[in-house]
Amino acid sequence: MAIQKKHGKGRLDKWYKLAKEKGYRARAAFKLIQLNKKYGFLEKSKVVLDLCAAPGSWCQVAAETMPKDSIIIGVDLSPIKPIPKVITFQSDITTEKCRATIRTHLKTWKADCVLHDGAPNVGTAWVQDSFNQAELALHSLKLATEFLIEGGAFVTKVFRSKDYNSLLWVLKQLFTKVEATKPPSSRNVSAEIFVVCLGYKAPKKLDPRLLDPRTVFEDVADAAPNNEAKVYNPEIKKRKRDGYEEGDYTQYKEIAASEFIQTTDPIAILGQYNALTFKQATNGDVALAALDKLPETTEEIRTCCADLKVLGRKEFKLLLKWRLKVREIFGFPTKKSAKASLADEVAEVEPMDEEMRIQEELQRIADKEKGKKKRERRNANEAKTKEIMRMQMHMTAPMDIGMEQEGPRGEGEIFKLKAVDENGALRKIAKGKMVVIKEAEQKRSGFDSGIGSSGDTDDESDEDGDRLERELDGLYDQYQERKSAADAKYRAKKARKEHDDEEWEGVSADEKGNSDDESDLEMESGSDSENEDEMDVDEKPLISDLDGKGKGKEGLSKRANRFFENEVFADILGEIEEEEEGEEEEVQVLQDEEAAESSDDDIPSIEQQKKMRKEAAAAAKKEKDNTFEIVKRPKAEEQDSDSDWEAVEKKKKKDAKPDIDIVTAEAMTLAHQLARGEKTVHDVIDDGYNKYALKDRDGLPDWFLDDEKKHDKPHKPITKEAAQAIKEKLRAYNARPIKKVAEARARKKFKQAQKLEKLKKKADMLMGDEGLNEKEKASSISKLIAQANKKKRKAPVKVVKAAGANRGLQGRPKGVKGRYKMVDPRMKKEMRALKRVAKKKK
Numbered sequence: 001m002a003i004q005k006k007h008g009k010g011r012l013d014k015w016y017k018l019a020k021e022k023g024y025r026a027r028a029a030f031k032l033i034q035l036n037k038k039y040g041f042l043e044k045s046k047v048v049l050d051l052c053a054a055p056g057s058w059c060q061v062a063a064e065t066m067p068k069d070s071i072i073i074g075v076d077l078s079p080i081k082p083i084p085k086v087i088t089f090q091s092d093i094t095t096e097k098c099r100a101t102i103r104t105h106l107k108t109w110k111a112d113c114v115l116h117d118g119a120p121n122v123g124t125a126w127v128q129d130s131f132n133q134a135e136l137a138l139h140s141l142k143l144a145t146e147f148l149i150e151g152g153a154f155v156t157k158v159f160r161s162k163d164y165n166s167l168l169w170v171l172k173q174l175f176t177k178v179e180a181t182k183p184p185s186s187r188n189v190s191a192e193i194f195v196v197c198l199g200y201k202a203p204k205k206l207d208p209r210l211l212d213p214r215t216v217f218e219d220v221a222d223a224a225p226n227n228e229a230k231v232y233n234p235e236i237k238k239r240k241r242d243g244y245e246e247g248d249y250t251q252y253k254e255i256a257a258s259e260f261i262q263t264t265d266p267i268a269i270l271g272q273y274n275a276l277t278f279k280q281a282t283n284g285d286v287a288l289a290a291l292d293k294l295p296e297t298t299e300e301i302r303t304c305c306a307d308l309k310v311l312g313r314k315e316f317k318l319l320l321k322w323r324l325k326v327r328e329i330f331g332f333p334t335k336k337s338a339k340a341s342l343a344d345e346v347a348e349v350e351p352m353d354e355e356m357r358i359q360e361e362l363q364r365i366a367d368k369e370k371g372k373k374k375r376e377r378r379n380a381n382e383a384k385t386k387e388i389m390r391m392q393m394h395m396t397a398p399m400d401i402g403m404e405q406e407g408p409r410g411e412g413e414i415f416k417l418k419a420v421d422e423n424g425a426l427r428k429i430a431k432g433k434m435v436v437i438k439e440a441e442q443k444r445s446g447f448d449s450g451i452g453s454s455g456d457t458d459d460e461s462d463e464d465g466d467r468l469e470r471e472l473d474g475l476y477d478q479y480q481e482r483k484s485a486a487d488a489k490y491r492a493k494k495a496r497k498e499h500d501d502e503e504w505e506g507v508s509a510d511e512k513g514n515s516d517d518e519s520d521l522e523m524e525s526g527s528d529s530e531n532e533d534e535m536d537v538d539e540k541p542l543i544s545d546l547d548g549k550g551k552g553k554e555g556l557s558k559r560a561n562r563f564f565e566n567e568v569f570a571d572i573l574g575e576i577e578e579e580e581e582g583e584e585e586e587v588q589v590l591q592d593e594e595a596a597e598s599s600d601d602d603i604p605s606i607e608q609q610k611k612m613r614k615e616a617a618a619a620a621k622k623e624k625d626n627t628f629e630i631v632k633r634p635k636a637e638e639q640d641s642d643s644d645w646e647a648v649e650k651k652k653k654k655d656a657k658p659d660i661d662i663v664t665a666e667a668m669t670l671a672h673q674l675a676r677g678e679k680t681v682h683d684v685i686d687d688g689y690n691k692y693a694l695k696d697r698d699g700l701p702d703w704f705l706d707d708e709k710k711h712d713k714p715h716k717p718i719t720k721e722a723a724q725a726i727k728e729k730l731r732a733y734n735a736r737p738i739k740k741v742a743e744a745r746a747r748k749k750f751k752q753a754q755k756l757e758k759l760k761k762k763a764d765m766l767m768g769d770e771g772l773n774e775k776e777k778a779s780s781i782s783k784l785i786a787q788a789n790k791k792k793r794k795a796p797v798k799v800v801k802a803a804g805a806n807r808g809l810q811g812r813p814k815g816v817k818g819r820y821k822m823v824d825p826r827m828k829k830e831m832r833a834l835k836r837v838a839k840k841k842k
């Protein structure tokens, strides 16, 4: 799927563009608009306090939504450019000075609404940031408690973090209604949410601890070193910016290899130390000496131990395996030995009485029988699935496999996909998602693929290796969880991945995947046949879909059909088809020539080949998403129709051209090449067949695939021209006047036209005046024109000295009307200095 990219100048999403069009200073304006639409707190307010208001988009929204002559006060650490009808000043909302300034502005008034959209500078550590944000929200609440009127509203931004619940609890003590919500314009990837609190209780007395961050939030504890990350992702090196640990001022640390064998936390050692040494200490370490002599301690192991900081994942794995082996030799408790000792313990248990023993034996036999039946059923299902696949590929006729007859478990049994629904796959497939039932899930549900030995006899694999693999996988999962908690970018990436379809694995792989999916689904349905009769076939539209005679429209596979049904391809495919029309005749001749051969089922027809190429082209496009995107703007009907600003989005392109926005240099390069004829559609299709597309990734562990993915994609060349074109495009976009400027220009034009019209009318009247002779008429008209051309003189700017009562004054000085300019001695000196410098330069 095409994903809109983040650009250097900010994320140019629809809210950004709309904000620009509507003249709002930030896209954040829409958050307040949407919150107000839901709760309607602004229309009722006469006084609003906007904390952390820069650049001022919330103030702009408040000014246009609130009743006339309302008071809006905006404060921020950063300066806020003046906004009509809004008082702004620069201050830190956590300080006493800020509180005092608000008081001077508000005088005896109370605020009907306090808004807070503050965010500390993000970037350091997620935990710390979210804590600061919660703290900032608490500070804003403190101000709200002082300035809010009883029944007033408080709106604050918070990040979902461990402090979130504490903050919510405090808010609930002070307001009658507290609701957390995320407006649609808030990015999904952002952890921010907004809490809208209505009905301030205005208690007479407030326990200061209720608003004290130290009591409300727990302290952020020092994060434990992430040794797993160091061991399982050693290639990603992080700079150490936190200095030395307390009491430890050395950078190089080594530890006896025997410690590594004995420890219960080998990962911690591998993550913290630089080397495992075999050097004997003065008092002698027998274990170390024995370890040194062991044949398992190979030269490779020694090299790895010598410098842990340069090791990769493979080497760490080697060391962990070596540790397990040595532990077994030394007789340390391992999971294996633990199992054995457990068995020993069981052996000591008192013998069961005869009846229980018989019962247990019966149970065992019944289980065995059940397992056997299950396996048989699965094998039969597998065979049937294969036959269906063969039939779909026109390799057999339905009669060959008795499809027309009722199977042993009823008619249409083979098409039931109940298990699909259990996995939520029905819903996913209906949405266009492709489903692979994971190996792990198969294992959980006792699924036996039939490849290799069945569960009962699976003792052949190396247990240690397997366990290590499992441990690695588990730790990798933990590492991923931690990373997603700490890294917003990573979370965003993951979210996009979850919303994306599976990666295309080339035509053959894709088809294989298809059959795998289907067979998986079939097998799953077969493996749980007990409840199948209960299923209502009519309720599952998917079944009729799969039942639909094997092929989808245009002879594509169902999976390909589902893929191409996505509207992103609606226009693109249309274009490809147009281009291919020219070749249609040529293909037709070829088709005629090979008509005889095409009847052969084993060889795909020209038509099929063409479709496959088309699939490959589209899939190649999809693959390009990794590196560049062609962002298709959302269709109007996809958006909520109730929002007024969304009406703008609904404007469709008047020309019939596809509404495609080329946003990356790679896409632009390709577009240039296509336009110049340096590349044809066929080249693009051919590019789709590359070593990356057809790679077999089955059965590889997640951590490996994740790591590979970074480089496992084709590198698209970009040209200087294309990069320049994209730059120009962005520049042109940013240079577009904002709505207000455009409106002002239009107003000016309109006024001039009106003036001209008036002038014409007057001139006509003069011309028609019979009491005047020609000379008088001419002079009157020229007078009129001269008058119209005369520019209105602007009232001179009044200079007001910032001294006495005007010192430090914010806003208009008393008794001054019209335009004015505040001057102070400092300014005078600076002006003079500037003039001096300018003179010298001459």
Ligand SMILES: C[S@@+](CC[C@H](N)C(=O)[O-])C[C@H]1O[C@@H](n2cnc3c(N)ncnc32)[C@H](O)[C@@H]1O
Pocket (backbone or CB within 6 Å): 025, 026, 028, 029, 051, 052, 053, 054, 055, 056, 057, 058, 059, 075, 076, 077, 078, 091, 092, 093, 094, 117, 118, 119, 120, 121, 136
């Ligand atoms: C997301 S912006 C606010 C955007 C604003 N609501 C708008 O619509 O334009 C967050 C602001 O919080 C401000 N901020 C952060 N800490 C602050 C503090 N302690 N006091 C005042 N402002 C603060 C930042 O300077 C920043 O401008």
